[in-house]
Amino acid sequence: MVTELINKYVWLIRTISKAGMSGLSLEDIQSKWENRWGTSYARRSFCNHRDAIEDVFGIKIECDRSRNRYFIRYSDDVEDQADGTAWLVNTFTVNSLLELGRERLSGRVSVENIPSGQKYLTDLMAAMLDNSQVRIEYRKYSSDLSEQLTVCPYALKEDMKRWYLVGYSLERDALRVYSLDRIVELKVLETKFRLPRNFDIDELFRDSYGVYLSENEEPQSIVLECDTEQARFLDGLPLHRSQRITWLTSKARVAIRVVPNPRLIMDLCALGPRIKVLSPDSVRDAVRESHRKALEE
Secondary structure (H helix, E strand, O other): OHHHHHHHHHHHHHHHHHOHHHOEEHHHHHHHHHHHHOOOOOHHHHHHHHHHHHHHHOOOEEEEOOOOEEEEOOHHHHOOOOOHHHHHHHHHHHHHHHHHOOOOOOOOOOOOOOOHHHHOHHHHHHHHHHOEEEEEEEEOOOOOOEEEEEEEEEEEEEEOOEEEEEEEEOOOOEEEEEEHHHEEEEEEEEEEOOOOOOOOHHHHOOOOOOOOOOOOOOOEEEEEEEEHHHHHHHHHOOOOOOOEEEEOOOEEEEEEEEOOOHHHHHHHHHOHHHEEEEEOHHHHHHHHHHHHHHHOO
C-alpha cells in the first residue's frame, strides 16, 4: 500500500514538472490520472497528495490562481541527476515503468537486483514520515546470532547496491548504520521520536567514504594518478562528492578529501594497475599491503 502511494506521488511530481511553468489545470491532472491509474481523482485527494509530496520530497506544487494552473517552480531540479531528491524520484519512476512494462518488455530490459530495497524500504519511509520508532531484529554479517534493537529512523542511504538505515539506537545510545538486507524482521512502533534539529544525511556523511560514520576524525586529501581514459571513467562516476580532477598531458590526477576506511582501500585495490596512489603514505601503504596479502597462498 505504501509503495503504491509513493509511486503515485512520484507520478504526480513528474507529470506536473514536465509541464514546466505553464503548468496543468486540475482537469488536465484528473484526466491524466484516470488514464494512468484507471480511477477518478477527486480534488480532495489531489490536495492531500500535494501536502504529502511537500512533506516527503520537499517539493511544493504551487497554483497560479490567475490561471488556475498547478506547477512546480523549480521543475528543472526534479530532473537534476546530481540532486538526491531527483535521484529518489527517478528511482521510483524507473521501478514503476519496469513494473508497468514487465510483460511487453520481457527479455529486453535488464537491471541488477537490490534485495535490501524490496522488503523494508517503504515501511521505513513511512516510519520516517511519522517520526515513529522501529523495532528490528538484526543479524550482522560477522555473526549467526541476531539481536533485537529499537531504532529512531533518521534517514536512508543507498550505497553499492545496498540500502542502509541511519538511526539512533536506544540500546547503544548512539547513532548507528544498519544494512537493510541484514534486517530479519521489522515492526513500526507507535512510540514517536524527535528528529535532531538541522539533521542532514549528506552533511553527516560529508567526509565519509561509503557508509562509514567518521567519529571526530579529520579528513585527508588523497591524490591518485591515472591515465586519461580511467580519469574520464571517474569523471562520469566519481569516487566521492569531493572529487577533483586535474588533467595533464597524457595523465590525470584525481583528488578526494575523506576519512580513510577499509571500504576506500578495497575500492582503490579494485582499480588495480589503472591507478597509482600518490599520497598520503598511509593510504598508499594500505593499498600495497592489501595487494600483497591477495598474492599470498
